[in-house]
Amino acid sequence: MARPELLAPAGDLERLKVAIRYGADAVYLGGKSFSLRARASNFTLADIAEGVRHAHARGARVYVTTNILPRPGELDGFCDYLAELERIGIDGLICASPGIIQLALQHSSLPVHVSTQQSLTNSEAVNFWYSRGVERVILARELSLEEIRTLRARTGVELEAFVHGGMCASYSGKCTLSNTLAARDANRGGCAHSCRWAYELLGPRLESRFEDAFSLSAKDLQAIQEVPELYSLGIDALKIEGRMKSVHYVATVVNTYRRLIDTLHAGEPLKLKTFLEEIAKAENRPTASGHLRGTPTRDAQLFSRDARRPIQRFAALVRDYDTERGEAVLEQRSPFRVGDTLEVLSPDLPGETITISELRDEAGIPIAVARHPRQRLRLRTDVALKPYDILRKQAPNSIATTRKT
Amino acid sequence: MDIIVAADAPLVESLKTSSADGVIFGVAPFAQRFRENYKPSRLRELLKDVSGAGFDVWLAMNAIIHEEELPQVKQTLEALRGVSASGLLFADLAIIRLAKAVGLELPLIYHPETYVTSAADVRALAAAGVDVHVLARESTLEGIERIAEETDAKLAFVGHGHLNMFHSRRHQLSLFAEQQQQSPPARGIVHYIREHSREGRCPIYEDARGTHIFRPHPSAAFQAVESFKNHLDFLIVDSLLLEDAAVLTAVEDYARARSGQTIKGDYRQYDSGFLFEQTGLKPGGRS
Numbered sequence: 001m002a003r004p005e006l007l008a009p010a011g012d013l014e015r016l017k018v019a020i021r022y023g024a025d026a027v028y029l030g031g032k033s034f035s036l037r038a039r040a041s042n043f044t045l046a047d048i049a050e051g052v053r054h055a056h057a058r059g060a061r062v063y064v065t066t067n068i069l070p071r072p073g074e075l076d077g078f079c080d081y082l083a084e085l086e087r088i089g090i091d092g093l094i095c096a097s098p099g100i101i102q103l104a105l106q107h108s109s110l111p112v113h114v115s116t117q118q119s120l121t122n123s124e125a126v127n128f129w130y131s132r133g134v135e136r137v138i139l140a141r142e143l144s145l146e147e148i149r150t151l152r153a154r155t156g157v158e159l160e161a162f163v164h165g166g167m168c169a170s171y172s173g174k175c176t177l178s179n180t181l182a183a184r185d186a187n188r189g190g191c192a193h194s195c196r197w198a199y200e201l202l203g204p205r206l207e208s209r210f211e212d213a214f215s216l217s218a219k220d221l222q223a224i225q226e227v228p229e230l231y232s233l234g235i236d237a238l239k240i241e242g243r244m245k246s247v248h249y250v251a252t253v254v255n256t257y258r259r260l261i262d263t264l265h266a267g268e269p270l271k272l273k274t275f276l277e278e279i280a281k282a283e284n285r286p287t288a289s290g291h292l293r294g295t296p297t298r299d300a301q302l303f304s305r306d307a308r309r310p311i312q313r314f315a316a317l318v319r320d321y322d323t324e325r326g327e328a329v330l331e332q333r334s335p336f337r338v339g340d341t342l343e344v345l346s347p348d349l350p351g352e353t354i355t356i357s358e359l360r361d362e363a364g365i366p367i368a369v370a371r372h373p374r375q376r377l378r379l380r381t382d383v384a385l386k387p388y389d390i391l392r393k394q395a396p397n398s399i400a401t402t403r404k405t
Numbered sequence: 406m407d408i409i410v411a412a413d414a415p416l417v418e419s420l421k422t423s424s425a426d427g428v429i430f431g432v433a434p435f436a437q438r439f440r441e442n443y444k445p446s447r448l449r450e451l452l453k454d455v456s457g458a459g460f461d462v463w464l465a466m467n468a469i470i471h472e473e474e475l476p477q478v479k480q481t482l483e484a485l486r487g488v489s490a491s492g493l494l495f496a497d498l499a500i501i502r503l504a505k506a507v508g509l510e511l512p513l514i515y516h517p518e519t520y521v522t523s524a525a526d527v528r529a530l531a532a533a534g535v536d537v538h539v540l541a542r543e544s545t546l547e548g549i550e551r552i553a554e555e556t557d558a559k560l561a562f563v564g565h566g567h568l569n570m571f572h573s574r575r576h577q578l579s580l581f582a583e584q585q586q587q588s589p590p591a592r593g594i595v596h597y598i599r600e601h602s603r604e605g606r607c608p609i610y611e612d613a614r615g616t617h618i619f620r621p622h623p624s625a626a627f628q629a630v631e632s633f634k635n636h637l638d639f640l641i642v643d644s645l646l647l648e649d650a651a652v653l654t655a656v657e658d659y660a661r662a663r664s665g666q667t668i669k670g671d672y673r674q675y676d677s678g679f680l681f682e683q684t685g686l687k688p689g690g691r692s
Binding site: 072075122123124132154183189194295303 | 475497519529543571572583594601620683685686687
């Protein structure tokens, strides 16, 4: 059984590097043009080139999204852009518009991946694009494991499935709720997430006022328990959603799925509980298995009364570590203090923790509490940290071994 | 520019003496957002019944098709072989391959609702065998004109009716009813949703294919007819959620507008869809 590619979002260069550091086989990113997620820190061509150099040096791939549904005139310069991306050496394009797919196939030798925005739900539609020359299809998020298994058997094209992150409540690429209610183009990068708003529902059978509002919102996807089946049915790539998400989210989610895939591939015993506990630390919205187990039930919906926010545990990002001095340079992300025990999230240091006995600011002055966002801090520790390692507050009842500084 | 009306059997009776140039019938069970869908055997009767009216008849199989449905889709297409219709309207690209596989020779009308937004899309799909392209519902008039000027393909646009804006595979009303410990509403029963800071109530209903939500007001395109005459081959009037009388009035008014006459209906409750609307990437429709 081939090991599926783990594909992570890169909202900017830093998150690209974090994703690869934590084990992504590939990242996807958007350029300044032709890409959805207009509010993400989309990449310039120079950024893309740097990202490609960084990724390729570490054996990872870079896919660029050109997944808008363009209006007339918005494809001006697209073929020049393709040529630039080809020159840079990206590994593939993610496209949703039939016109963009066709232009990419005709005017470049770049592998073309059909976006989930095409909402492809059956093997005939998948094979329509396969027969035209695309290399991969990113399946609609409305498919069950059983549907994916059958579809897998009926096509030779590479298949990619989402395993983690936000879900469109609508079939993707077919929604104009945001266009209508917020004058923001969902399919050109301006989605206002109108499906997550609270609505009054008016009868004849059902009624709901704003105090107990009706919502279309789906819980985020989390498929830890479904990955073994996706692996066994021969999926080619597993995708994490979230170009807008934080460094901590990217690191935690990529690290968890990386270890899960590797455990499966090695044929080692699988303790899903461990992976579920780990992935829960990244959640910023409640999660469910989407459509993978069949028609979603009430438990997969995000009704207003369920809209709890998990606790933020991201304490600091490691920027540097001086092995001779045994000192780390940290960047604060949420308050912590001397005496706190912080968990180390690092591909190289599983289960490691650090209890803070002394903390200094950038000038070397001792401080008791790191309370300023993005403040640079110095931490003495003999734990050999690396850039992009993460320190986070320990979960209650954690049973990791604690090392004092 | 022909006027094509999405219809059911009772409405077609009235349309026979109207200015409509064609009708669309939903094919069961693979049409969605139609007043009623008909099995191929019943469609043959309907086609026979309207044959004297000089209508174009399009058959619609515009569902998003899931894997387990493919054999039945194929059977349905086989059952349509030889019907005297003038086109097959579809949304799922599977139909292109399956229609060819079963030897169905009807012209193919691609209506995915959002994906045909540029001339490049039209050219890509024409190369794949599509004969008529229904432009995206969020198209502006300026965009429609530009696409028409950049291609030779036959173009259609849904200019009138309650435009669908959301389709989920989830049964959102039933899930909410369950959450509220109430029994789910029957399929097809229209409710409304309203966001407190916005005007208008959006119709919402469930069917076997999930949940559908529509714009708060029906849309009309009379202001664009003069341009449509030069740029579109077909103007589609959607009758879903509208009364027969309203549809018939609109059809006559489009025919009047097409020939330069004054329209007679009252369309104060209608909007103009996205034809003249500024939408963008930021709040307020800014780009």
